[in-house]
Amino acid sequence: MDIIYLDNNATTRVDQEVVQEMLPYFHELYGNPSSMHSFGGEVGNKIAEAREQTARLLGAEPEEIIFTSCGTESDSTAIWSALQSQPDKKHIVTSRVEHPAVKNLFEHLSQKGYRVTFVPVDAKGRLDRDYFFDSLTEDTALVSLMWANNETGVIFPIQELAEKVKEKGILFHSDAVQAAGKIPVDMNTVQADMLSVSGHKIHAPKGVAALYVRKGTKFSPFLIGGHQERGRRGGTENTAQIIGFGKACELALSRLKSGQQNIRKLRDHLEQSILSGISKVMVNGETGNRLPNTSSISFEFIEGESILLMLDKFGICASSGSACTSGSLEPSHVLRAMGVPYTAAHGSIRFSLSHYTTRKEIDYVLQKLPPIIERLRTMSPFWAEYQKACSVA
Numbered sequence: 001m002d003i004i005y006l007d008n009n010a011t012t013r014v015d016q017e018v019v020q021e022m023l024p025y026f027h028e029l030y031g032n033p034s035s036m037h038s039f040g041g042e043v044g045n046k047i048a049e050a051r052e053q054t055a056r057l058l059g060a061e062p063e064e065i066i067f068t069s070c071g072t073e074s075d076s077t078a079i080w081s082a083l084q085s086q087p088d089k090k091h092i093v094t095s096r097v098e099h100p101a102v103k104n105l106f107e108h109l110s111q112k113g114y115r116v117t118f119v120p121v122d123a124k125g126r127l128d129r130d131y132f133f134d135s136l137t138e139d140t141a142l143v144s145l146m147w148a149n150n151e152t153g154v155i156f157p158i159q160e161l162a163e164k165v166k167e168k169g170i171l172f173h174s175d176a177v178q179a180a181g182k183i184p185v186d187m188n189t190v191q192a193d194m195l196s197v198s199g200h201k202i203h204a205p206k207g208v209a210a211l212y213v214r215k216g217t218k219f220s221p222f223l224i225g226g227h228q229e230r231g232r233r234g235g236t237e238n239t240a241q242i243i244g245f246g247k248a249c250e251l252a253l254s255r256l257k258s259g260q261q262n263i264r265k266l267r268d269h270l271e272q273s274i275l276s277g278i279s280k281v282m283v284n285g286e287t288g289n290r291l292p293n294t295s296s297i298s299f300e301f302i303e304g305e306s307i308l309l310m311l312d313k314f315g316i317c318a319s320s321g322s323a324c325t326s327g328s329l330e331p332s333h334v335l336r337a338m339g340v341p342y343t344a345a346h347g348s349i350r351f352s353l354s355h356y357t358t359r360k361e362i363d364y365v366l367q368k369l370p371p372i373i374e375r376l377r378t379m380s381p382f383w384a385e386y387q388k389a390c391s392v393a
């Protein structure tokens with residue numbers, strides 16, 4: 001069975017060109033980039049090139065890039081560094097819709113003596129600006145806000161927010177793991193001090209990522225060890241992965257305009273056809289201000305998990321907006337923060353496309369999905385109740 005992969009916000013296929021770029025660095029060019037001999041030096045030069053490629057995608061200087069193991073490590077490093085470098089400040093600010101990589105660390109810090117503000121969002125997933133700006137005080141050590149949401153794709157106005165936060169002299173970090181490579185992320189125009197990106201969201205392998213740290217930002221390493229990454233992250237470099245990541249950044253930059261436009265067209269075709277062909281569905285989030293590849297859709301009165309299982313039978317991969325924890329299906333914290341009604345939040349599906357997605361695949365999904373929804377609704381007591389209420393009205 002062919003796989004139709006519409007779960008690219010979870011992870012992406014490694015690009016063939018990326019694989020080719022990496023291969024020599026496993027078996028032939030396996031030297032340690034820190035070694036004095038030229039065999040290692042050659043690898044060091046290639047890592048320098050990957051650093052330049054990564055910097056270019058972000059409008060940064062190569063020295064501002066620290067390679068890490070994952071987006072989660074980049075987020076953690078940025079947050080711990082901000083706290084270490086300002087030990088007297090005890091207040092931190094984030095949003096209610098962050099990825100667990102930030103959300104769970106902030107919750108952990110709230111148990112460790114930090115005052116934490118989780119800024120709410122509205123029904124469209126937009127940050128409550130008044131609440132946000134009112135929360136900032138002289139005691140605020142750090143603001144960490146995601147650039148784009150992994151579930152809904154909604155984009156926060158990072159440029160404007162960072163500017164206002166910097167006016168108050170507060171450190172600003174952005175989790176751009178979903179944004180980088182999909183929309184322009186240019187550190188020349190955004191005043192953030194730190195920024196996280198991750199390889200496996202942009203067709204590089206899992207296990208490699210980067211943290212941007214603006215020149216002059218006080219930085220405290222998370223992994224203390226060797227002198228690698230100019231003493232900012234100890235540990236022998238994950239050479240092949242870093243080289244692959246650099247190549248993926250180069251490819252992402254080259255596809256940023258027309259490639260993302262094509263993806264947007266396919267996403268809109270999928271979404272519009274679902275909205276016009278199936279009743280009681282809604283798109284979650286501010287539709288005009290989203291990542292081009294993401295669509296979070298709620299199918300009312302049924303469970304997202306059941307939809308996923310039935311799609312899976314046809315080889316269609318997507319994800320749901322619920323997390324199955326300890327046997328109870330809870331809608332995601334993102335949809336709950338947006339106040340999406342339970343009947344809709346439970347039935348939410350996230351489709352996320354990539355440049356590998358084809359029109360044929362989308363049409364196949366559009367052929368399989370409506371009967372799945374119809375079948376699940378015939379089995380749903382909530383749907384029956386709704387139909388009854390409609391007929392009485």
Ligand code: PLP
Nearest residue numbers: 070071072099101150177178198
């Ligand atoms: N931040 C966001 C917005 C994400 O979507 C993810 C992964 O889904 C992460 C952070 C974590 O990245 P990684 O899987 O590389 O640790």
